[in-house]
Amino acid sequence: MSDQNNNNSLYENSEYPSRQRRTADQHPRRRPRKKRGSTGNTILKVLGTLFLVGLCTGAVLCCFGAYYVQTVILPEVEVSMDDFQLGENSVMYYQDKETGRYVEMTTLLSSTSSVWVDLEEMPKYLPQAAVAIEDQRFYTHPGVDWKRTAKAVLDMFLGNDISGGSTITQQLIKNMTDYNETTVKRKVTEIFRAIRFTQNNSKDDTLEMYLNIIPLGAGCEGVGSASLKYFGKPVSELTLAECASLVGITNNPSKYGPYSFAKSKTSTGEVWDARQWNKYRQEVILGEMLKQGMISQEEHDEAVAQELVFVRAEGEEAETEIYNWYEETVISDVRADLKEKYGFSDSRLDQIMARGGLRIYTCMDPEIQAIAEAVYEDRANLNYTSKSGQQMQSSITIIDNETGDVAAIVGRFGEKTENRGMNYANAAKRQPGSSIKPLTVYAPALEKGLLSPISVLDDYPYDTRTGSAWPLNSGGNRYRGLTTLKDGLMRSANTIAVRVVADYVTPQESFSFGKDKFKLDLVDAVQSGDQIMSDIDISPMAMGGLTAGVSSRTMAQAYATFPSAGVYTYSRTYTRVTQLVDGEEVVLLENEPEKEQVLKESTAYYMNTMLQRVISGSGVSGDGHTGYEAALSGMRAAGKTGTTSDNFDRWFVGYTPYYTAAVWTGYEQNEKMKTGSANPAAVLWKKVMSQVHEGLENKKFPEVSGLKQVTYCLDSGLLAGEYCALDPRGSRVATDYIFPEDYPDGRTCTVHTAESVVKVCVDSPILNEDGTETGLYHIAGPYCPEESLREVCYPNYEREKVGSAVAQDEMYRFDVVEAQGTCTVHTEAPVVQPDPSDPNFPWDPSQPVGPNDPGSGSQTDPSGSGSGSGSDSPPPSQDIPQDQWP
Numbered sequence: 033m034s035d036q037n038n039n040n041s042l043y044e045n046s047e048y049p050s051r052q053r054r055t056a057d058q059h060p061r062r063r064p065r066k067k068r069g070s071t072g073n074t075i076l077k078v079l080g081t082l083f084l085v086g087l088c089t090g091a092v093l094c095c096f097g098a099y100y101v102q103t104v105i106l107p108e109v110e111v112s113m114d115d116f117q118l119g120e121n122s123v124m125y126y127q128d129k130e131t132g133r134y135v136e137m138t139t140l141l142s143s144t145s146s147v148w149v150d151l152e153e154m155p156k157y158l159p160q161a162a163v164a165i166e167d168q169r170f171y172t173h174p175g176v177d178w179k180r181t182a183k184a185v186l187d188m189f190l191g192n193d194i195s196g197g198s199t200i201t202q203q204l205i206k207n208m209t210d211y212n213e214t215t216v217k218r219k220v221t222e223i224f225r226a227i228r229f230t231q232n233n234s235k236d237d238t239l240e241m242y243l244n245i246i247p248l249g250a251g252c253e254g255v256g257s258a259s260l261k262y263f264g265k266p267v268s269e270l271t272l273a274e275c276a277s278l279v280g281i282t283n284n285p286s287k288y289g290p291y292s293f294a295k296s297k298t299s300t301g302e303v304w305d306a307r308q309w310n311k312y313r314q315e316v317i318l319g320e321m322l323k324q325g326m327i328s329q330e331e332h333d334e335a336v337a338q339e340l341v342f343v344r345a346e347g348e349e350a351e352t353e354i355y356n357w358y359e360e361t362v363i364s365d366v367r368a369d370l371k372e373k374y375g376f377s378d379s380r381l382d383q384i385m386a387r388g389g390l391r392i393y394t395c396m397d398p399e400i401q402a403i404a405e406a407v408y409e410d411r412a413n414l415n416y417t418s419k420s421g422q423q424m425q426s427s428i429t430i431i432d433n434e435t436g437d438v439a440a441i442v443g444r445f446g447e448k449t450e451n452r453g454m455n456y457a458n459a460a461k462r463q464p465g466s467s468i469k470p471l472t473v474y475a476p477a478l479e480k481g482l483l484s485p486i487s488v489l490d491d492y493p494y495d496t497r498t499g500s501a502w503p504l505n506s507g508g509n510r511y512r513g514l515t516t517l518k519d520g521l522m523r524s525a526n527t528i529a530v531r532v533v534a535d536y537v538t539p540q541e542s543f544s545f546g547k548d549k550f551k552l553d554l555v556d557a558v559q560s561g562d563q564i565m566s567d568i569d570i571s572p573m574a575m576g577g578l579t580a581g582v583s584s585r586t587m588a589q590a591y592a593t594f595p596s597a598g599v600y601t602y603s604r605t606y607t608r609v610t611q612l613v614d615g616e617e618v619v620l621l622e623n624e625p626e627k628e629q630v631l632k633e634s635t636a637y638y639m640n641t642m643l644q645r646v647i648s649g650s651g652v653s654g655d656g657h658t659g660y661e662a663a664l665s666g667m668r669a670a671g672k673t674g675t676t677s678d679n680f681d682r683w684f685v686g687y688t689p690y691y692t693a694a695v696w697t698g699y700e701q702n703e704k705m706k707t708g709s710a711n712p713a714a715v716l717w718k719k720v721m722s723q724v725h726e727g728l729e730n731k732k733f734p735e736v737s738g739l740k741q742v743t744y745c746l747d748s749g750l751l752a753g754e755y756c757a758l759d760p761r762g763s764r765v766a767t768d769y770i771f772p773e774d775y776p777d778g779r780t781c782t783v784h785t786a787e788s789v790v791k792v793c794v795d796s797p798i799l800n801e802d803g804t805e806t807g808l809y810h811i812a813g814p815y816c817p818e819e820s821l822r823e824v825c826y827p828n829y830e831r832e833k834v835g836s837a838v839a840q841d842e843m844y845r846f847d848v849v850e851a852q853g854t855c856t857v858h859t860e861a862p863v864v865q866p867d868p869s870d871p872n873f874p875w876d877p878s879q880p881v882g883p884n885d886p887g888s889g890s891q892t893d894p895s896g897s898g899s900g901s902g903s904d905s906p907p908p909s910q911d912i913p914q915d916q917w918p
Contacts, residue, residue: 122390124359126398134393138359140386147256148387149267151240157272157327158255159239161279164320167200170239175201175230176223201226204242209375245383246282249289253383262290264343272331273314273338276321280313288313290342307346314340355451356405357442358396361458362605366392369621370609389612390620395437395605400691403723404428404440409447413719414712418703426697426716427456429588429603430724433692436589436601436625454700461553461581462696466506466524467674467683468576470639471552471590473529473537474521476545479635482536484774485518485642486742486766488749493834494530501837503530503575506658506675513841514747514783514827522645523656524673529574542573549600549630550590555579576674588694591685594639594670595692597734598631633736634771640733643670647686647714661714662686667725668733673714679705684713686721689731693721739769745781747827747841755784758825760792760808760844788828788846793855795820806843813854815861826850 125134151159163170169177177199198206205225229238248258258278259267270278281288287296292306304312315336322332355363367381376384384390407413408426416424423446430440443455454460477483491512493501503526505511511527520528533542546552554567558579565579572578589603604625610617631639647659647669658673662684671686681698682705695713698705705712745756746764757763764784792809793816800806812821826846831839842848 122385122388122392124362124392124394126394126396129397137394137396137398138355140363140390140392147254147260148244149254149256151236151243153266153268154243154255155268155270155272155275157275157321158267158270158279159243160321160326161276161317162200162239162243164324164326165279165317166203166282168324170200171235173199175199175226175228181223198222199226200242201229201238204238204245205229207242207245207247207377208380209377245380247285247379248278248281249285250291253379262342271335271338272318272327273335273340276314276317276335277310277340280310280317283313290340291344305346307340307342311340353451354448356401357444357448357455357457358394358401358438358440358605360451360455361438361441361443362392362394362396364458365605366390366609366621369623373621391610391612391617393607393609395432395435395439395607397432397439400430400724401440404430404442404720407716407719407723408442408445411446413716414445414697416705416707416712418699418705420701420703422699422701422703424697424705424712425456425700426695426713427460427584428693428695428716428720429457429583429585430691430693430720431588431592431603433592433595433687433690436592436603436627438585438603438605439691441585441605456696457584459583461583462681462698463578463676464576464582464587464683465674465676465681466526466529466576467587467672467685468546468552468578468582469521469524469529469574470594470643470672471550472542472546472573473532474517474642475549475631475635475639476537476542477517477532478638479545479631480537480541481773483517483532484749484770485516485638486744486749486768486770486774487517488514488747489517489520489528489531490831490839491515491520491523491525491527492831492839493837494527494534495834501835503527503571511837511839513831513839514829516746516749518642518645519656521642521672522658524646524658526575530570533574534570537573539568539570539573543568546573550593551600551602552586552590553580553582577677584694584696587683587685588692591671591687591694592692593631594636594643595687595689595733596636597633598629598636600628600630602626633734636734637736640670643672643686644668644733646673647671659684659686659711659714661711662717662721664688664718664722664725667728667730669721670733671714671717673711675711678702681705682707682711682713684711684717686714686717688721688725689733690728691721691724693717695720738771740772740775741767742770742775743767744776745784747783747829748781750776750779750781753781753784755786755789755825756781758789758823759784760824760826764827783827783829784825785828789823789825790846791816791821791823793820793858794822796855796857798849798852808843808849808852810852810855811850813858815858816855817858817862820858 122140124137124140126137127133128135167177169179180199202222202225205222209225233241244254244256246255247253248255250258250261252258252261255267255278258281259265259270259274262278263270263274277290281290286292286294286306288306288310290307290310295303295305296309297303318327318332318335321327322329327335363385367385370376370381370384371378408428411423414424414426418424426445428440428442429438431437432439441457443457443459444453456462478485491505491514493503493511495502505526506524512523512525515523515525515528517528517532519525533539537545543554543556547554554572555565555578556568557564557566559565567573567579585603589601592603593600602625604623606621607623608619609621609623610619612618646657647661647663648657659671662669662671667688669686669688671684674681674683674685676682680702681696683694683696685692685694687693695717697713697716743752744750744766745752746766747756747759752765756765791812793812794809795816796810797805798808798810809822826849827841827844828846831842831845
């Protein structure tokens with residue numbers, strides 16, 4: 033115990049605080065424990081914390097929201113009523129080629145009509161009916177009815193039917209801008225636009241604008257045209273019943289429009305037509321007007337009892353103003369460009385096009401348009417009917433090469449009887465077939481220097497991917513063998529196109545070239561059922577079996593690149609659009625020519641020379657010029673045919689130094705075309721273009737400098753050698769002009785060589801299986817007389833056999849002819865009859881006569897003595913190599 037005390041005392045006065053012991057009086061008293069707080073206090077703390085977190089979060093969100101509104105929403109909220117004033121009728125013009133002045137072409141009436149009516153001219157019931165059913169608090173809210181908006185949001189979260197939350201102002205803005213996305217951004221933008229619009233415009237002006245642009249069915253935009261169309265009277269003469277009837281249409285014109293043919297069921301299952309539904313909606317509106325004190329009970333009852341008499345009898349069709357194909361195409365182009373630039377809604381565009389006071393300056397050539405329409409309205413020019421009874425259809429687009437202007441366009445064969453119908457020239461897409469080859473096969477191969485027009489490829493099946501020889505050429509299994517690039521295009525050989533895409537250009541590069549350079553509507557990838565469809569493949573790029581297709585306008589503007597020295601010009605149907613404002617024209621659209629150099633001039637030159645050969649034949653189909661039917665008299669022309677699988681579509685796209693025209697023919701619903709050997713597209717092309725070019729000078733296509741003449745072999749594409757002229761088919765030597773970078777410097781033909789030069793015997797023809805002559809002869813044997821010998825050089829090259837396919841040049845190959853054996857006529861040494869005048873007569877005629885025997889005379893004596901003396905030639909009975917024959 034004492035030891036413990038002593039130890040403790042050691043640390044009592046230690047200088048280290050940690051070792052000092054506290055005395056009893058130094059120990060602090062232990063604090064009493066506080067009692068735990070109540071549950072209520074805990075909840076308050078939690079709520080307080082959540083409140084602070086929420087407050088901070090809300091502040092952050094508010095800041096973000098303010099920034100979003102400031103940077104994203106507010107820049108889009110300005111909507112000016114001045115931009116939407118309707119004025120005079122819109123007019124189209126074309127330019128007179130002789131005077132340069134613009135001549136009125138047509139006045140637009142559009143598929144919709146609108147007649148502006150001031151609010152003061154409307155009976156009071158009309159705006160009252162609109163306010164009663166669409167926006168009860170219209171005159172008191174700031175453009176947005178917050179109560180209705182909140183209710184719509186609540187209904188959405190509760191899963192109830194969402195009641196309309198949009199005010200008249202919001203509906204007006206929606207109709208003016210066509211901003212109909214179902215997104216939060218759209219709704220927020222719409223709210224801010226409505227508030228700003230209300231700040232800038234009076235309520236009466238807003239209501240007046242609303243009533244003048246609301247869609248009311250049957251092509252009516254606004255109450256002015258609807259009053260005339262439905263009741264045959266101006267708005268000022270409408271009764272209360274008629275006002276309610278008109279306003280009731282806007283909720284759903286297809287359901288409530290008196291001229292609609294739609295029918296739908298009531299809640300009890302009864303089927304009502306549109307006029308019954310219109311009456312029902314009218315009575316709902318009259319009930320709201322009564323409820324809101326706008327009309328008396330007596331007025332209400334009289335209006336309900338009044339019979340609604342419409343101008344058109346139930347089920348009666350309306351007459352429509354029909355535009356020609358060019359006018360309709362211009363309308364389509366202008367509408368698209370106005371919408372893109374100004375964001376106009378479709379309904380607003382209908383009004384502007386008809387009553388916006390537009391002045392549209394078109395590119396139409398009235399003479400060319402008239403020629404095209406005349407040809408296309410005469411059924412005798414395309415008098416084909418399918419097995420199911422369909423009449424053949426066609427479209428044509430003609431483009432001015434210099435400007436890119438669409439000079440004429442016809443979207444369908446026969447008389448035009450409707451607006452916005454099927455337009456095969458401008459909108460509908462069909463498979464181009466082989467007409468795509470110049471764009472995705474030959475142009476890229478030439479542009480990249482991979483091949484030249486004299487390059488040689490094998491017109492022979494590429495592989496057996498389908499279990500048989502692939503691809504087939506047009507007309508069946510007709511393969512020609514070694515073929516120059518330009519002949520492959522002329523004959524439209526699928527095999528050549530496939531080899532170019534597969535072995536040289538590649539499908540991806542071909543796809544990119546067609547899409548980027550020629551603006552073709554090619555498909556990268558798209559889901560179709562359980563398959564992914566893509567144009568990035570050999571077959572679509574080489575033979576035109578596209579996922580979607582092309583229009584004749586697309587093809588015409590693409591081909592116009594060739595006669596324009598490689599410059600692609602976007603086609604246009606108008607040069608500018610203006611609007612009359614206070615008597616002055618204000619430019620809305622300026623449509624300057626948009627050009628792009630997409631090909632080298634050398635490539636364009638090659639394509640022009642190659643495509644001219646397609647149609648410059650003798651006028652018969654057998655000479656290989658597939659487009660011979662399009663040849664023009666006294667005018668240079670070039671082009672390409674196109675035929676799709678099962679003969680569903682036929683094309684001809686061609687051009688002259690002046691114009692490019694693309695023609696498609698086929699049936700609306702795919703059926704095989706049975707036109708014999710004729711290509712109806714090429715025939716139509718010629719019928720139109722021959723008239724278009726009457727009186728025009730036969731100009732040349734753009735010329736180039738730096739060409740170099742080359743003498744080459746048709747079977748190798750290399751410089752012609754001394755043996756190329758000895759081919760059994762005749763000389764294979766040809767001459768052309770190419771650019772120096774494509775010249776085969778120092779490379780001589782490898783197909784015709786000394787190793788394949790032989791002598792044949794013309795007395796021993798090689799026969800076909802049916803006994804007819806092939807035009808070839810057996811290689812000469814040792815006994816063939818000199819006068820029957822001919823020196824030839826058979827083409828010698830390797831070809832891997834594909835199935836049972838046989839190329840036409842197969843029979844001329846050296847190893848094939850060699851396998852036929854030697855002469856079958858001169859098989860043994862000739863027997864010479866005794867000559868009594870011979871001094872050595874008689875002698876034994878049964879003995880073989882050698883070249884040294886007296887009187888033989890059967891071989892030529894190298895010494896020229898005639899007796900054979902001095903010759904060291906061995907007897908012909910020996911096996912003598914042919915090259916050692918005397």
